[in-house]
Amino acid sequence: MKKAERIRNTLQETKERRKIQRPIVFQQKFVNSIALKQYGVSYKLDFARNRVRIQKLGSFRVLGLHQIPDNAEIANAVLVSKPSGYYGSWPG
Incomplete structure (x- = not known):
């Protein structure tokens, strides 16, 4: 799911919760993980310098x-x- 889709879904859920008067849970101010979807476009790895x-x-x-x-x-x-730092997690 793209970042824009996540934001759109969150706004839609907030709108629906306001209609039925349910408590609204706000976004976190701190993010523990970031999904990186496409290698070479959304992220690149530098193995020589241990950087992303x-x-x-x-x-x-x-x-x-x-x-x-x-x-x-x-x-x-x-x-x-x-x-202790940032770690990369690759599925498979």
Whole structure:
């Protein structure tokens, strides 16, 4: 689900909750993870410098890139923030 779709869905849910007078849960001010959908477009990896560049956010140092095999096909990922740093999570 794209970021714009998530925002649109949240606004729609808020509108519906106001109609039926249910409490509204607001968005978090801090994000623990970011879904990265398309390699090469929404994010790029720099294995030599252990960095990931995310579209519209910039470059971050990431731990765990050495675990990705050289011949791996990268599709989507999740950037997870933990107290010890940022980690990349790749499904499969």
